[in-house]
Amino acid sequence: MVLLLQYTLLFASVLILVALGGCFSEHSGVINLGLEGIMVMGALGGALTLKYISPNTPALLIVLAVIAASVLSGAIYSVLLAVACINLKADQTLVGTALNMLAAAAATVIVKSINMAENPDNVSSTVQYVQSKKALVVPIGSFQFNWFMLVALIALILAYVILYKTRFGLRLMACGEHPQAADSVGINVYTMRWAGVLISGMLAGIGGIVYITAGVSEWKFEVGVAGFGFLALAVMIFGQWKPINIGLAALLFGFFRALSNVYSGFDFLSALNIPGSVYNMMPYIISLIVLAFTSSNSRAPKAEGIPYDKGSR
């Protein structure tokens, strides 16, 4: 039971971080379908930090270094989306998809190259971080508290404050709803959209490292992050683009994802003899059902997905 709670909170943390990322990007007016790819790049940055940092470094420093690396790699990677979608007015769906494929391929190439450079016989795409990963966790009884849970909670609160209480949030949302209005009062729509996309890159970057360190101590980069970026988008839609609702939606989705990790530990569940694939499918099926019920009256930002062109009014 504790295990289920632990995994639920962990996966919910991933979903909260990434969904908030999507939320910032969409409130600025850019649909970020490349969250999946950004997660992979963030995960790569974090994993390599874990790999190379000395396990003797103070735990707090390790946590901070990992977060910094993930944030940075996620943000840098999201620049590709920002340039294409904001400045060059490219098709946002196409670019997002390209970023997802590019991240999977690039991460695999990078990790394999590193592994081969270290040992020519090691052609795997796996990064190991058994030792340093321990720094991320603080055991409280049988519950393993993970620092990232706290990070997600802070991010959630900050997102709420930023969006609804600050000048930046007000301006950001104006750009996603009515960029012409924002422009007419002297707000630079391009800058705000860049900010939205970069924030989404940072948050999705952390989400990536949380995901790959959730249950395991090594990650094979060929498999990517298994559609989690898109689950996060479903969470965002279910949460109606509002931070608090996103937090609740993430808990629900996190629960179903956690089930597939721990179902064998529950006697009555394993007695049902349902194949593991069914549990694996659960989060995706749930999200389809949820989307089916929530999409018809969605409150998506009105101008999202439409490139802003100063000339057309």
Add this chain to the structure above:
Amino acid sequence: MAGNEEYAIEMLNITKRFPGIIANDNVTVQLKKGEIHALLGENGAGKSTLMSVLFGLYQAEEGTIKKDGKVVKINNPNDANDLGIGMVHQHFKLVQCFTVLDNIILGDETTKHGILQKEESRRKVLELSDKYGLKVDPDAKIEDITVGMQQRTEILKMLYRDNEILIFDEPTAVLTPAEIDELMEIMRNLAKEGKSILFISHKLAEIMSVADRCTVLRRGKYIGTVNIADTDQNELSRMMVGRDVQLVATKEDKVPGETILHVENMTVPSKLHHNNAVKNVSFDVRSGEIVCIAGIDGNGQTELVYGLSGLENCTSGKITLCGRDITHASIRERSTHGMSHIPEDRHKHGLVMDYSLAYNLVLQRYFEPEFSTKAGFLKKNSIMNYANKLIEQYDIRSGQGAPTIARSMSGGNQQKAIIAREIDKNPDLLIAVQPTRGLDVGAIEYIHKQLIAQRDAGHAVLLVSLELEEVMSISDRILVMYEGELVGEFDPKKTTPEELGLYMAGAKRKEIGA
């Protein structure tokens, strides 16, 4: 030479080109301090472009702008704002899901450590609202308030920024007659307080009533500036159009024939609001008459037409066309059984903008045996021939004729294409929604003639219009719509715009004929 201190803003010899056209050709406007200065011109005369130059949205190729006699450079709306120039745009620049207060402060927020300090702002807004008689509810969301209050929000946006020069771009188009009077009063107040106002319009009566001076543009060219006290409507009209205009269409009296369209207790839901947009409406349109639905924008006219054309399902009621119940008929069925529809939004509904003109001209007929084979192939030759016939008959002008992409055509010719397509279907009922919006006088006259020709040929015409002048001049019968209901029926010969205005504003209502 020292600058002339008499003027708040001078735009001298402004020229602004776009690919293919010269939007402003050596135009000069001088706005005196504390005056209301009208800028008059037809649609497409270059008024909006000129104001966009002043507001920093465009940069002019030639000419200078002076503020208080000093040359200034305005590169973006921020520069304009710094110079105290504010603008109420024709299409309001308001964020629908924000509150009135949020919209007013957006871009000029008071903050403390990055956190918004809304209380201070609210106090300032309420003060201004009191001082100038601009009633608003600061906490209401834009999507829930009336158009009039939205406009007052826009005005408050300028006052909140302490703007001295206020531009009003076609501000009366969306208002009721009473609201227009109120706005005129507000403008006079603002001028009295020392604000200088540029008032863009093509409505002569309003200019005569409120402006001190008037500058006229025609086809991008500067025609002249006159004192309102020394001129009259006829002179302004001649300056604007370049010739004497007979806006009142000539048509012979005609006795209407049998009933073509019969609508009984129709109710249509609204996508924008929770309440029904059209409530329990009943009326008839007979052959050989033009029935006009008059009303202020947003009182259910759009939804009424959606219900009639099948774009939206009616929740109750019955529609009969030529004796046939079409309440639940598909859009295609209505279109092939005698209904033509010139839609309100020609870009969204009327045309597939990236299709050729020829393909657009068969948009409702491509599946007919004339244009496609039994096996489902298009007969391209027949489509081209048909398109060429319509192009000639209706004088549709375009770059390369039938293969021209619709997007590259002028607004007037796009509308002509739609009208050609709809009229050539030889419909029993023609529904035309704001068919002259955004067009110049020549195109308007042409379209009015076509509508009257339909009527004279014994067809029924249902016209939805926001322009009272148009309503009065071409209709045989007027129905006024207010908040989704028909509130009065009038004979254009026996009523006045003032009387219609009262009904349009909801101040009066009476039971309709049947």
Add this chain to the structure above:
Amino acid sequence: MSGQNSSNQSDSFLSKPAVQSILAALLCIVIGLLIGYIALLIISPKGATEAIITILKNYFTYPTKAAAMKYLGNTLVKAAPLLMCALSIQFCYQAGLFNIGAAGQYVAGAGASLFCALALKLPWFVCLLAALIAGGLFGVIVGLLKSYLNVNEVISGIMLNWIGLYTVNMLLSGVKETASPYTVSVASTNEAALLPSLGMEKLFSNNKYVTIAIPLAILVAILLKVVLSMTVFGYEIKATGIAKDAAKYSGMKEKRNVIITLFIGGALAGIGAAFLFLSGYEQWSVTQSSVPSMGFNGIAATFLGGLDPIGTIFASYFIQHITSGGSYLDKNIYPSQISDFISAIIIYLCGFVLFFKLYLNGYLRKRAERAKERGISKKEEGGNF
């Protein structure tokens, strides 16, 4: 004077949409390869030039013509399903739908065709039909969700990709080899389920995987071109894609069209999977935990092909060519995924094609205007005489 004429000619040549599409595609390829080359240089500068040549040469690496033909056959065997996935995405894109679910529809087609072939022992044409229906049904789910419940087709497509993967893994675990996670081979279990080759294998040095799948895929591309550009159905699909509201206004049943389009798109991807798995070239691994990349590579092929069925034939071949070429790299120095990396870069660059065309057209227009002004000023000068 003659110089001006020739520049006008080249201008009008450049302003043709087809020419611009080909130009843009070539530019994407060149930049993509360049970035790939830079990546190779970073990994190990010594063999980088050789490596990029290896990728481009693919089967030409083989010294004899016979061997090269055989491996050309292999590239074609995989290019056929890729083309089908690309056509699936393209057809839906014409109707304004981004069918990222093609990957899942491909998985469904693979599952259905293999199940029919291995468990039910049915002949190949029935297996093909099963793949068509399974892929189509997966498409229809996306279509129904989109048109009646307004669910974004990209997100529902991704979800269905994963649902499809796990379902097919379950479905096929009954027909897998005992010692490995792979399904039993079609050739040894049910030879009737193998696609006929009609003697084509002889052309490719007896490559037994070369089947009618290859000409069929090309035929489908041509058929699609005809449907889109010449039929009433194509007229409706494209109108729905570029102007949904106008399509509705004109009386087209846009919801029905969305569903039909996605059925056809799904069917194409499903058949694509059958084209591969019924050739016996590959076996399905029931433990695979990521969605096969065929459907995603289809996105690259379709956009590189300039969203034109005929262009896509060549683009699919090219993408598969460099993907196969990647497998000839020295695996102890360079990861073979460098090819995927190059394809991904190419898709990303395809996002700029529209911008490229706008820029080019703007440039041409300015030139034309300047030429016209020159012409006018010359005339005026003439008038002064």
